[in-house]
Amino acid sequence: MSGTSTGQHLTIGFVGLGNMGRPMAHNLHSAGFALVVRDSAPAAEERFAAAHPGVTVAGSPDAFSAADIVVTMLPDGTVVQDALLRWDGGIGRALRAGTLVVEMSSSDPSDTLRLAGELEPLRVRVVDAPVSGGVPGAVAGELAIMAGGAPDDIARAQDVLRVLGDPARQFVTGGLGSGHAMKALNNVVAAATHCATAEALAAGKRFGLDPQVMIDIINASTGRSFVSQTFGAQVLTGRYGTGFALGLLAKDVHIAASVAAAAGIDAPMVALADERWAKALGELGPAADHTRAHQAWWPETGS
Template identity: 50%
Template sequence: MPALEQAATAAPATVGFIGLGTMGLPMARRLVEHGYTVRGFDPVEPARAALAAAGGVACASAAEAATGADAVVTMLPDGAVVRAAMLDGPAAAAHAMRRGAVLIEMSSSAPLATRALGDALAQAGIAVVDAPVSGGVRKAEAGTLSIMAGGDLDVIAQVRPVLRAMGSNLFETGALGSAHAMKALNNYVSAAGLIAACEAIQIGRAFGLDPVVMTDILNASTGRNNTTENKLKPFILTERYDSGFGLALMTKDIGIAAGLADALDRAAPFSHAVADFARQALERLGREADHTAVDRYLKLLNGERDAG
């Protein structure tokens, strides 16, 4: 039985975890709580210290985190950062991974780049599963993320216990790269709903409708979506704009979806329109803005007072 599959009944398996940010740290903590030996690396020292405080092993490089690991999880900003962490220089993780180990790539990355990374790592005997997540920080902390998994079915089965420690819903999506494609397309659909909801609320308010009543009607009607249910009242109507998911990340994911359409020679005018809107909002609001701040951007376009 592979080490990863016996973690619940025998000696804990070892998992390297690269990227201990807003999502990565609570995900790594869940693995510690499930009995895995977690060797973690992040360039930010407080993140490494937080993992050590939770019972993990803080490491000084990606290679050190990968040493002796049955699997290595990457939770990084994009595919280029993942490739660098895995392959670039003597501190890269792939140089320390044994043949037969598995990379679980949980970042939001471009699917074609993921396939190229898989080809590169295959030469070293390292299999890759792309396994991006949906659900945000609260679900990461609770271990109830939705996880999409692409790659060889036998490899996914080998790492399924690791994924189950971090998520309550696991969807097998097909060949390597398919999960990253699904994540980008999901986030594009979510972003389109966000922008539409914010526009509708602002138009309705200008006409004299009560935004709270509008939200209740949307949620009882066909306009209901993730934004109307979970973001309008707590983050947008209050102008808090602090849901915990960055506008820069949303913009990146929409761009991946639009780029995938281009690579497949598919006409996708609306995805490009949403991508253009998101890029313009990001340029105006800055990289620290929350994705719900697209509402603020719409107000600025209409000449309203800057919501701050």
């Protein structure tokens, strides 16, 4: 997607220049949007501005007053609220009536609804549009996107979403907050599969099976999944370089458990996945690559 130009005449505010946000903001810049950027780390802002001529670094919320759409790509809903509602009075108060916030972080749906409630008196609209595809998808502009909100607001967000994601993998999930609920539920499926894969490899290795042979067979059989492919590339090689932090996945799993509880669903698999990822988080810390989680459960599954 980088290198293309759509000739857009919109100003986009982008908050969060981390592993995911940086390539996403890069793609918007390459597509011809005027950008105002903000990150809590000044060095991240400086590096991005140095590599992208014409970008405005927001020294205060007032820098966002020209924005037509503000994209947030932050660790969680609390950090989003800090940026939109509390940083020097909050970016939200600097926005013009009618500005659209596209919340692309992995947040708790309740935080998203709370944010929208705070912004409603300012006549600022919100769409939640979390993503899947990791850093490679962000770099390529081929993220899967799960969009929740009012239909008119989702339509307005398309100028941004079509640059950041693959149109064939964009889904409208329903009302506001539904995108974040879907993202968490997708990730708990992956997280539970990760647990099962690690346990199978641990059992097989103790039985005398070669883990690489096991992964080759799983990937050619009914147990194949994105997770099993990742195990081959990241765990058995000792690479541990997906760029997706353990703390972020543990957070998403906990959100999924909260969604299930709020829905009154008996979900023992989700509850157990929440417990297992909380254990990994406690032992390895939030910054570890999520593929290291087996080191807290079954150390013999890999290096």
